[in-house]
Structures are given as C-alpha cells and as structure tokens.
Amino acid sequence: MFVKNQEYKRTDIHEQFGGQGQGGISTPAHQNIILLFTSNSGRQYGYSDGWTNEGIFLYAGEGQQGDMKFTRGNAALRDHVMQGKDLHLFTYVRKGFVCYIGQMVCTGFRYDKGPDASEQIRERILFELVPLDFFSEAGSLNENLEREATTASLTLADLRSKALSNSVTSRTPTERKIAYYYRSQAIKDYALKRAEGICEGCNQTAPFITKEDQPYLEVHHIRRLSDGGPDDPQWVIAICPNCHRRAHYAKDSLAYNQYLGRLVKDKEAKLAFATI
Incomplete structure (x- = not known):
C-alpha cells in the first residue's frame, strides 16, 4: 500500500483512500486503515511527537484546546486493534508532502500536562506506537x-x-x-x-x-x-x-x-x- 521512506502528496493519499484532509488523525470511511500525520509545527499547539530510546513513537492525541478526550480520532486510534484497523504513520517533509514512516501498532497510552494553543495547561493523551515489524x-x-x-x-x-x-x-x-x-x-x-x-x-x-x-x-x-x-x-x-x-x-x-x-x-x- 505504502512504501517506507517514500514521499507522498497528502491530497493524493486522500483522493485514493478518503479521510479528513486536515489534522493529525484521519479516519477514512469504509476503509480498514487510520492515517496518522506528524510534524514539527504541532509544537505550537502543545503536540510533541517523537521516538524514545526504546523504539516507541510517542504520538500526541488530537484537540488543540482544553483537556484531550477519547472521542473521534483519539478513540479510533486507541481502539484500532479491536476494530481491525491498520495504522499508517507519516511525517511532513515540506508543505503538502509527507514521508511514510511505516505501519504501527498502538500498545498503550499515557497522560501528561502541557500547554494548549491558548497557553493554558491541560491534560494531554500520548499514544505509544510501535512499528509492526517489531511483532x-x-x-x-x-x-x-x-x-x-x-x-x-x-x-x-x-x-x-x-x-x-x-x-x-x-x-x-x-x-x-x-x-x-x-x-x-x-x-x-x-x-x-x-x-x-x-x-x-x-x-x-x-x-x-x-x-x-x-x-x-x-x-x-x-x-x-x-x-x-x-x-x-x-x-x-x-x-x-x-x-x-x-x-x-x-x-x-x-x-x-x-x-x-x-x-x-x-x-x-x-x-x-x-x-x-
């Protein structure tokens, strides 16, 4: 479906599979996939994604203001195994273009505190993603x-x-x-x-x-x-x-x-x- 380290135009991805064209978590209807997008620009909204030394990718949930809740994309990401949905992670390399990191599995999540887009401290959800290859x-x-x-x-x-x-x-x-x-x-x-x-x-x-x-x-x-x-x-x-x-x-x-x-x-x- 996707090739690791290959670049894609995000609009082309959505033309083929559907899903929300904006935001980090895209859930195409009638597809067994969830598309995740990460970028450094998310830090201004209180998102801080990245790899840990243990090979786990920490991915911040959606929601720019207030405490993050398990609704919409956050719930879909948390429940993807039970729902039989594959996770595909991409990172932005330049405006409109993303590079495919790989297929991931959400093995858990945790909460932390941090500022939202209005600089108000709120509760955030950090999802723990592991490459499918690990399993x-x-x-x-x-x-x-x-x-x-x-x-x-x-x-x-x-x-x-x-x-x-x-x-x-x-x-x-x-x-x-x-x-x-x-x-x-x-x-x-x-x-x-x-x-x-x-x-x-x-x-x-x-x-x-x-x-x-x-x-x-x-x-x-x-x-x-x-x-x-x-x-x-x-x-x-x-x-x-x-x-x-x-x-x-x-x-x-x-x-x-x-x-x-x-x-x-x-x-x-x-x-x-x-x-x-």
Missing part, C-alpha cells in the same frame, strides 16, 4: 528478557483469556510493548487451538501433521493487509494453506474475508457465551 521479527525482543512459558500447552479457556487481555495501564511503555508481543503470540496459539485441527474456512481436516505432531494450519488476520502483529481474536482465523492463499490472492478475496469474518464472529459469540 513479526523473532529477534526483536531483548535477549535478556525472560520469555513467558509457551502457550501451546494451555487450555482453550486459558488461551482465550490471554488473547483478550489488555496491557496493564500501570506498566511502563516498554512493558506494555512487551506485553503486546506476548499477547500476539497467545492470539495465534488460541486461533490454532480453537480450530481443533479443522480449517475454519473450508471445514476440512488440516492437510498434514507437523514434526511437532500438530495439525498444520496457518493463522490469517482477516482485516489486515499482512499476517503480522497483534490483533483481536475476532479478526484471527486458522485456515489451511489453500484457503489462506484464497484470502489473499483470489478474485473474490474481499467477499471471502467477509465470509471468514462472519464465521469467526459466530464462533467467538458461542465461546463467550460458554464462559459466562
């Missing part, structure tokens, strides 16, 4: 961090609990980043266990058994362009390789992904009812 690259985690025990041996109920868990607000940004990594792994394991060796797309038995004596199915993210990164159980499905290719490359891929979405929604509703 798909096996070597991204600090080797000194102690990994959690494998989730493969857990029950379906235990995996579902882990898959639905949110990062604890009292954790540090880095701890929230790591927690989302583990949550993404739990979601993948959960989808595989939920399938019970049967493709959730075509309802056929997994094509073969792996060396680990497990039925082979692939995890597909229904509302993502890629199959990387953390997600919500309602957007993740375990399917056979043939169905997986269909979901990505078939002429009817859009309709097929919608069909897969309905299947998962029905399954999750039944599982949620069973745990009440």
Whole structure:
C-alpha cells in the first residue's frame, strides 16, 4: 500500500483512500486503515511527537484546546486493534508532502500536562506506537528478557483469556510493548487451538501433521493487509494453506474475508457465551 521512506502528496493519499484532509488523525470511511500525520509545527499547539530510546513513537492525541478526550480520532486510534484497523504513520517533509514512516501498532497510552494553543495547561493523551515489524521479527525482543512459558500447552479457556487481555495501564511503555508481543503470540496459539485441527474456512481436516505432531494450519488476520502483529481474536482465523492463499490472492478475496469474518464472529459469540 505504502512504501517506507517514500514521499507522498497528502491530497493524493486522500483522493485514493478518503479521510479528513486536515489534522493529525484521519479516519477514512469504509476503509480498514487510520492515517496518522506528524510534524514539527504541532509544537505550537502543545503536540510533541517523537521516538524514545526504546523504539516507541510517542504520538500526541488530537484537540488543540482544553483537556484531550477519547472521542473521534483519539478513540479510533486507541481502539484500532479491536476494530481491525491498520495504522499508517507519516511525517511532513515540506508543505503538502509527507514521508511514510511505516505501519504501527498502538500498545498503550499515557497522560501528561502541557500547554494548549491558548497557553493554558491541560491534560494531554500520548499514544505509544510501535512499528509492526517489531511483532513479526523473532529477534526483536531483548535477549535478556525472560520469555513467558509457551502457550501451546494451555487450555482453550486459558488461551482465550490471554488473547483478550489488555496491557496493564500501570506498566511502563516498554512493558506494555512487551506485553503486546506476548499477547500476539497467545492470539495465534488460541486461533490454532480453537480450530481443533479443522480449517475454519473450508471445514476440512488440516492437510498434514507437523514434526511437532500438530495439525498444520496457518493463522490469517482477516482485516489486515499482512499476517503480522497483534490483533483481536475476532479478526484471527486458522485456515489451511489453500484457503489462506484464497484470502489473499483470489478474485473474490474481499467477499471471502467477509465470509471468514462472519464465521469467526459466530464462533467467538458461542465461546463467550460458554464462559459466562
């Protein structure tokens, strides 16, 4: 969709995808994406975006005056994983033109105090954004961090609990980043266990058994362009390789992904009812 480090004219982006042409958070209607724009000029309105030493991009929420609230764009950004929306971050390089930083994941947020456009001190929301690559690259985690025990041996109920868990607000940004990594792994394991060796797309038995004596199915993210990164159980499905290719490359891929979405929604509703 977008190429890292490539420049784009912002109006061209909106002509293709829609969304608000002004402001930092753009939420195109009928699209599974949210567009984020950052620039140094935001400092005059109390915004101060940028990278931390831990590889987290702090992104100030929208709202030029008064306390920032979780409405409109701020709510959409906070809930993007649950809603199956991809985040794409751009930075202004000159008037009207932006450079694509990459696809991001919001792993949490925090509040701070600072001046608004009228120099009045107000409460601001700082979103913590992590590059999607962090979750798909096996070597991204600090080797000194102690990994959690494998989730493969857990029950379906235990995996579902882990898959639905949110990062604890009292954790540090880095701890929230790591927690989302583990949550993404739990979601993948959960989808595989939920399938019970049967493709959730075509309802056929997994094509073969792996060396680990497990039925082979692939995890597909229904509302993502890629199959990387953390997600919500309602957007993740375990399917056979043939169905997986269909979901990505078939002429009817859009309709097929919608069909897969309905299947998962029905399954999750039944599982949620069973745990009440």
